[in-house]
Amino acid sequence: MDSSLLVKASIGLVVAGTIYSITRPSKKLPPGPKGIPVIGNLFDVPLDKEFWVTFREWGQKWGDVLHMRIFGFHFIILNSMEATKDLLEKRGKIYSARASLPMFEIAEYSKLVAFETNTNRWSDGRKLIMQFLTGKELPKLYPTIEDECSKLPAKIYKNPAKLGDHLEMSVVGIIMRTTYGYVPDEENDRFTHITFKLLDEMLVAARPTNILNVFSFMRYLPPWLPGNGNLRTALKFRETMHAVVDGPYEWAQANKENPEVAQSLCARFQNSGLDIDDKDLAEWTAAVQFIAGADTTTFTLHAATKAMLLNQDVQRKAQAELDSVLGHRLPTMADRPNLPYIDAILKETSRWHLLGPFGAPHMVDSDDHYKGYFIPKGAIILPNMGAIASDPTVYPDPTAFQPERHLGEEPQLDSGHYNFGFGRRVCPGKALAQAEMFLVLATMLKVFDIAPWTSEKDGVKAAIGEARAPSMDMPRRPTPFECTMKLRNESSLELLGL
Numbered sequence: 433m434d435s436s437l438l439v440k441a442s443i444g445l446v447v448a449g450t451i452y453s454i455t456r457p458s459k460k461l462p463p464g465p466k467g468i469p470v471i472g473n474l475f476d477v478p479l480d481k482e483f484w485v486t487f488r489e490w491g492q493k494w495g496d497v498l499h500m501r502i503f504g505f506h507f508i509i510l511n512s513m514e515a516t517k518d519l520l521e522k523r524g525k526i527y528s529a530r531a532s533l534p535m536f537e538i539a540e541y542s543k544l545v546a547f548e549t550n551t552n553r554w555s556d557g558r559k560l561i562m563q564f565l566t567g568k569e570l571p572k573l574y575p576t577i578e579d580e581c582s583k584l585p586a587k588i589y590k591n592p593a594k595l596g597d598h599l600e601m602s603v604v605g606i607i608m609r610t611t612y613g614y615v616p617d618e619e620n621d622r623f624t625h626i627t628f629k630l631l632d633e634m635l636v637a638a639r640p641t642n643i644l645n646v647f648s649f650m651r652y653l654p655p656w657l658p659g660n661g662n663l664r665t666a667l668k669f670r671e672t673m674h675a676v677v678d679g680p681y682e683w684a685q686a687n688k689e690n691p692e693v694a695q696s697l698c699a700r701f702q703n704s705g706l707d708i709d710d711k712d713l714a715e716w717t718a719a720v721q722f723i724a725g726a727d728t729t730t731f732t733l734h735a736a737t738k739a740m741l742l743n744q745d746v747q748r749k750a751q752a753e754l755d756s757v758l759g760h761r762l763p764t765m766a767d768r769p770n771l772p773y774i775d776a777i778l779k780e781t782s783r784w785h786l787l788g789p790f791g792a793p794h795m796v797d798s799d800d801h802y803k804g805y806f807i808p809k810g811a812i813i814l815p816n817m818g819a820i821a822s823d824p825t826v827y828p829d830p831t832a833f834q835p836e837r838h839l840g841e842e843p844q845l846d847s848g849h850y851n852f853g854f855g856r857r858v859c860p861g862k863a864l865a866q867a868e869m870f871l872v873l874a875t876m877l878k879v880f881d882i883a884p885w886t887s888e889k890d891g892v893k894a895a896i897g898e899a900r901a902p903s904m905d906m907p908r909r910p911t912p913f914e915c916t917m918k919l920r921n922e923s924s925l926e927l928l929g930l
């Protein structure tokens with residue numbers, strides 16, 4: 433063999449190797465606290481502080497893309513809108529999976545659009561919702577929204593102490609009527625009751641401290657085995673899940689002739705023209721409307737009420753807008769384009785009260801690289817919306833409640849661009865939620881003043897909100913507050929429809 437050829441070949445190999453080692457994607461994970469073997473960063477996240485605040489502080493030290501590991505799970509924290517959009521939107525194809533939690537699988541929550549990973553069944557479910565809850569179809573739901581909202585002032589007037597419940601039942605009424613054509617009872621409605629039970633159980637099942645969520649092999653052990661209580665719980669939770677999916681659907685089947693049922697989403701899901709005559713998908717997609725749409729919308733309305741209480745000047749400005757556009761009548765959906773301040777209040781509410789500082793986490797389903805860092809397949813992605821919503825370079829004076837920041841020639845970043853999630857997973861109920869929140873808030877402010885409550889002399893106390901420990905839970909109620917609802921003036925009585 434020609435020795436010069438051997439030398440040339442060796443040099444070539446060395447050069448190629450060097451080039452490869454320089455250009456090879458690095459396996460360097462994004463920065464973050466060092467952690468300790470096996471348990472990783474478990475003790476680096478203080479439990480007495482909001483998690484998003486800790487992550488924002490880490491960001492100030494290490495940058496807007498961070499890594500932490502807890503046991504075998506990798507987490508990538510994104511502290512800026514830019515990084516979040518780059519990954520969850522521009523690379524949405526690989527960043528749209530959902531992590532599977534063993535307790536969610538056993539309880540069958542993973543069959544719901546919101547928790548199912550990116551399968552064909554998930555995308556069919558999404559298509560169904562998008563088809564009927566957006567664009568030209570959405571206004572078909574407006575008469576129901578208007579009807580429910582027109583009843584709200586009388587309910588508040590008769591029993592102001594239950595303001596929080598009235599707001600909740602307006603949202604539930606809109607969902608149950610549009611989804612099934614079913615009008616829920618104000619008190620102790622059977623389907624409403626079981627669905628709220630399910631929502632509570634979901635929070636329990638999602639706890640990372642559940643041993644079954646950490647050691648998934650335990651699902652294959654007999655449920656009666658001592659120490660396998662999580663499996664028994666998950667099997668019980670499955671019964672609630674099925675009651676929520678089957679109950680209202682079967683009621684709708686039995687009441688097909690009722691015109692409201694015939695018009696409902698549930699009926700339309702079955703005749704959608706999509707390639708599904710699959711009863712199973714229609715049934716589970718109908719159920720997710722309540723599961724994903726009730727607390728999210730209600731808690732935002734509770735937070736908007738609190739914002740009005742704390743910012744009386746904003747409330748007065750909103751009422752002045754309502755009076756000048758409406759005169760002496762309740763608002764309708766047709767008024768929305770003329771009431772921009774109400775929408776601005778809702779945008780500011782969603783920024784000011786984060787419903788979920790991390791939204792619903794996505795999972796990346798193949799290895800990736802970003803800004804020179806390695807993002808491992810299976811990592812959970814946590815967009816830190818808390819950091820985004822409080823960034824003074826995006827929102828000057830971020831702690832102030834200022835609807836004006838969303839108006840004018842150069843509005844600041846619309847919270848709707850992050851509060852409803854990202855990319856292929858973005859909330860398909862966004863337009864519906866925004867429409868109903870608009871009308872509920874506009875109706876309430878047209879008829880009532882939301883005033884401070886300090887003692888009985890102020891009137892009847894309405895207490896709303898919840899003391900809560902820092903967590904990753906979504907959605908979250910506002911922290912507790914007390915207010916009283918006063919009719920704005922004598923003629924407001926005429927708007928109650930009594």
Ligand code: HEM
Nearest residue numbers: 545546721724725728729791792852853854857859861865
């Ligand atoms: C203020 C009200 C609401 C807020 C703030 C909200 C927010 C969100 C967020 C953050 C996500 C996760 C998105 C992601 O993974 O990137 C989501 C998903 C979802 N939302 Fe909403 N939502 C609201 C109301 C509603 C309503 C009224 C409905 C239905 C009628 C609904 C249906 C869904 C569904 C089905 C998903 C799962 C989407 C998927 O995983 O593909 N939401 N929502």
